[in-house]
Amino acid sequence: MINSEPCECGRTHPRLMRILGRTDDMIVIRGINVFPSQVESVLMKIPEVGEHYQIIVDRKGPLDIMKVMVEVTETGFSDKIADLMSLSKMISKELKGVLNVVADVELVEPGTIPRSEGKAVRVIDKRKV
Amino acid sequence: MVAIKQISLFVENKPGRMAKVSKTLSDAGVNIRALTVAEAGDFGVIRMVVDDPGNGYKVLHDNGFTVSETEVLAVEMKDIPGGLYEIVNTLGESDVNVDYAYAFVTTKAERAMLIIRVDNLEKARQVLTSAGIKLATKDEIQKI
Numbered sequence: 042m043i044n045s046e047p048c049e050c051g052r053t054h055p056r057l058m059r060i061l062g063r064t065d066d067m068i069v070i071r072g073i074n075v076f077p078s079q080v081e082s083v084l085m086k087i088p089e090v091g092e093h094y095q096i097i098v099d100r101k102g103p104l105d106i107m108k109v110m111v112e113v114t115e116t117g118f119s120d121k122i123a124d125l126m127s128l129s130k131m132i133s134k135e136l137k138g139v140l141n142v143v144a145d146v147e148l149v150e151p152g153t154i155p156r157s158e159g160k161a162v163r164v165i166d167k168r169k170v
Numbered sequence: 171m172v173a174i175k176q177i178s179l180f181v182e183n184k185p186g187r188m189a190k191v192s193k194t195l196s197d198a199g200v201n202i203r204a205l206t207v208a209e210a211g212d213f214g215v216i217r218m219v220v221d222d223p224g225n226g227y228k229v230l231h232d233n234g235f236t237v238s239e240t241e242v243l244a245v246e247m248k249d250i251p252g253g254l255y256e257i258v259n260t261l262g263e264s265d266v267n268v269d270y271a272y273a274f275v276t277t278k279a280e281r282a283m284l285i286i287r288v289d290n291l292e293k294a295r296q297v298l299t300s301a302g303i304k305l306a307t308k309d310e311i312q313k314i
Contacts, residue, residue, distance in 0.1 A: 113180050113236055120178040120217065120240045120287070121269065122210045147212045150182050152234050 068098060068164055070105045070142050077163045080109060080144075083135050089117025089128055093154045099167040108145045109136065112154055172305040173241040173291055175223035179216040180236035183209055191216060191235065198229040203311060204285055206272040217272070219244070219285055221312045240287060243294060244306040247282040249275060257284060257303060264297040266290050276314050283314075 047053045068075050077096060085092050091112040099106050111132065119125060129146040136144045155162060181187045188207070195202065205218040220226040223239065230237045247253040254273070261268060271286040283306060288294040298305060 115231075115236055115238065118178075118180045118236045118238050120176075120215065120238055122208055122215055125180075125213070125215070126210060148180075149213070150180060150234075151236055153182070 066164070068096070068166065070098060070107050073140070073142050075107070075140050075142055079139050080136065083132070083139050084111060087117075087132060087135065088114070090114060090132065090148075091151060093156065094163065095154050096164045097167065098164065100169070105168065106145065107142055108147055110147045110149050110154060112151045113148045114151065172243065172295060172307055174219065174244050174285075174306070174308050174311055175227075176240045176242040176285065176287070177218055177220060177223055177226050177230065178238050178240055179218075179230065181214050181216055183212055183214050188216065191230070194229055194233045194235070195220065195226060198225060200226040200229065203314060204272060204274040204283070206270075208270070217270075219311060221314075223308075241291060242285050242287045243291065243298075244311055245284045245286060245298060246304040246306055247273065247284045249280060249282045253282060254284065256301075257286075257298065260297055260301045260303065261286075261288065261294055264293065266294045266297065283311075 044057070045055045048056060066077050068077070075096075077094075080094055080096060081092060084090055084094055091114050093112055095110045097108040097110065099108070109132075113125070113128075117128060119128075125148060129148050132146045133144055136142070136146070179191060181191065192202075201221045203219040203221060205216065208215045208217070217240075219242075227237055227239055245257050247257060258268065258271075267289040269287040269289060271284060273282055273284045275282045286294070295305065
């Protein structure tokens, strides 16, 4: 991950952040390289959702589609449906900003995304070669 | 304060989800007074008024559901044509917006109960009371 904020020491050049994952976790969606760790870093900045996620890649006609499932936390849950809709839209927009890929965001109940035991199954690729 | 507590739940739009919610409440001996399900694609929101909101919230929360409590008004409504109109017209004329509402008939069958969520709770309470409309308290909901 690239950190473009100035360092405490005053250096302003983009720096490498701590290593979040292996590069061979990479998936290619519509020709764009996507690292699951990027998705994680986006979600960690959003308090309304948990840091667990699952990426589902599928193909619709000739195009790849990416769906990100995230868990709603109790703090993020609003009684109003419009708030929940705008939450998923906001996450989708944030993901687009970082990944440059349009991702559908699906909000799910907490605890429904499988937890990592050793190696987490974060990406489910349903595309057929 | 006459506002009553409504329990809202985040649920996925999947078979068996409501069964799980109602089983949890039934095991805890919580009785549902009124309930509504709103769906929005992949997920939905269940809103309900129960006899014991404190306990209801607790058991749902402890069983891993995403729950929140919202303050709503329970308005007593005449069970005749125009009963609803009287209430919403009073609110509308005072510029109070109703976000959502649902109703149920009490077992006495003389009165109906309208649960409303409004943008301005205090103002809604004032205009309804001054129009002679009765708001039900928590205890009254519990006793139905």
